[in-house]
Amino acid sequence: MKIITISREFGSGGRELGKRLADALGIPCYDQQIIEMVAEKEKLDKNYVAYQSEKDVRNFYPATIARGFTRPNYAMLQGVQVMAKEQEMMKKLALESDCVIVGRAGDIVLADQKPFRIFVCADETSKLSRCRARAEENEKLSDKEILRKCREIDKRRASYRKLFTERRWGDAAGYELCINTSGKEIASLIPALCSYIEQWYTEAQKDS
Numbered sequence: 001m002k003i004i005t006i007s008r009e010f011g012s013g014g015r016e017l018g019k020r021l022a023d024a025l026g027i028p029c030y031d032q033q034i035i036e037m038v039a040e041k042e043k044l045d046k047n048y049v050a051y052q053s054e055k056d057v058r059n060f061y062p063a064t065i066a067r068g069f070t071r072p073n074y075a076m077l078q079g080v081q082v083m084a085k086e087q088e089m090m091k092k093l094a095l096e097s098d099c100v101i102v103g104r105a106g107d108i109v110l111a112d113q114k115p116f117r118i119f120v121c122a123d124e125t126s127k128l129s130r131c132r133a134r135a136e137e138n139e140k141l142s143d144k145e146i147l148r149k150c151r152e153i154d155k156r157r158a159s160y161r162k163l164f165t166e167r168r169w170g171d172a173a174g175y176e177l178c179i180n181t182s183g184k185e186i187a188s189l190i191p192a193l194c195s196y197i198e199q200w201y202t203e204a205q206k207d208s
Contacts, residue, residue, distance in 0.1 A: 002197070
């Protein structure tokens with residue numbers, strides 16, 4: 001079973017890399033689809049699920065639920081419940097077939113499946129270029145504002161991961177492969193990446 005997880009800095013092209021990699025390997029890629037599947041299964045509005053998924057989770061556990069210093073409020077419980085449903089969905093998808101999972105601490109949530117874990121990063125110049133390329137025409141953010149938003153989103157991703165592990169988000173020791181996409185076309189990286197992953201799984205089978 002090939003389970004590949006993508007952790008990525010915002011603007012690094014990690015989402016595109018995950019989709020292109022899945023297409024090249026002939027397996028499904030799950031990203032925003034997880035939100036849609038949870039919404040459909042739980043009879044919830046997908047915008048509500050997306051909102052709960054994107055909230056800052058730094059205060060969910062440490063002083064409220066995990067240690068029980070205070071009673072968690074309803075809004076916190078909503079966020080935790082959505083997070084749990086997303087994890088259930090990821091585990092279900094990973095048991096059904098080979099797949100690529102983008103984000104949501106998939107490398108930690110699916111640890112039992114021993115996934116091939118990828119971390120994608122990029123320099124600020126490349127992040128700005130990618131964010132500008134996909135921005136709406138009426139967007140008037142300055143470079144400084146875009147980079148600030150990138151950092152804010154990355155802080156939320158690091159905080160989410162910290163709920164499950166003490167290993168720092170982006171620590172190379174926690175991944176099978178770290179990819180710096182600075183100045184690179186994502187599509188050009190896919191053939192070599194596919195070859196590396198196939199060889200990695202071949203070697204893993206020998207060791208099992």
